[in-house]
Amino acid sequence: MIKTINLQCHLQGHTSPHQFNQVQGVVFDKDGTLAQSEGFLAHLARRRARRVDAMVPGTQEPLLLAFGVERDHLNPSGLQAVGSRYENMIAAAAYIAETGISWFEARTLAQQAFAEADAHESAKASQTPLIPGVMDLVQHLAAAAIPLAVLSADSTANVQEFLQTYELDTYFTQARGIEPPLAKPDPAPLLHLCQDLGIAPAATLVIGDGDGDMAMAQRAGAMGLAVTWGWTVTPQFSQTNIVVDRPDALQVVAG
Structure with a gap:
């Protein structure tokens, strides 16, 4: 029973x-x-946005807004707070594609940027x-x-x-x-x-x-x-x- x-x-x-x-x-x-997780997620969003911007200049600020990074805090209802890594990556690819880059290349660049940004993070649990x-x-x-x-x-x-x-x-x-x-x-x-x-x-x-x-x-x-x-x-x-x-x-x- x-x-x-x-x-x-x-x-x-x-x-x-x-x-x-x-x-x-x-x-x-x-x-x-x-x-x-707020501090960790906000830091990770900033790192990812910087890596995307290094590849496609001009995307950092719009991406931070899309991720939900707001000055000294993270929007608890924003994409980085509630979305999966995959959803955040697809959003980043959409902003890259908005610059005129093909969708295939935009998605590839977003995947590369996220991989590079995430590789610099130590174990998430400890943070x-x-x-x-x-x-x-x-x-x-x-x-x-x-x-x-x-x-x-x-x-x-x-x-x-x-x-x-x-x-x-x-x-x-x-x-x-x-x-x-x-x-x-x-x-x-x-x-x-x-x-x-x-x-x-x-x-x-x-x-x-x-x-x-x-x-x-x-x-x-x-x-x-x-x-x-x-x-x-x-x-x-x-x-x-x-x-x-x-x-x-x-x-x-x-x-």
């Missing part, structure tokens, strides 16, 4: 808590949800620390004996390295990235994950920091909880009004 629990959360700007009933499993996003309070939340949920998983726009290798680095891997039954051309909010990766976990999508809670996470949950028929705790500027959501600002806002409650 599959175990179920009830979860209650205290929402931003609401006096009454929201309750998720009969939850069979919880699926976390990684960057901005488990990992404090994206665990968000304060997240370990307590993970342990609290794990103690309820339901399966926990990670589903991220990052690569599976980076997801697993992050969990191992911060000693989270023993708490998670599954840890996956989403391989291109699939991307959030496509529900297929979440549906496959639920199938492998042996839980019903309708009894699955997705916790993430972007509209893509929430739309993916909706399309899969799952529940969604949006979080703002990983960003300097508070993310805004159009796909849900169930939003919390700290990890201890979510608690297991008696049925």
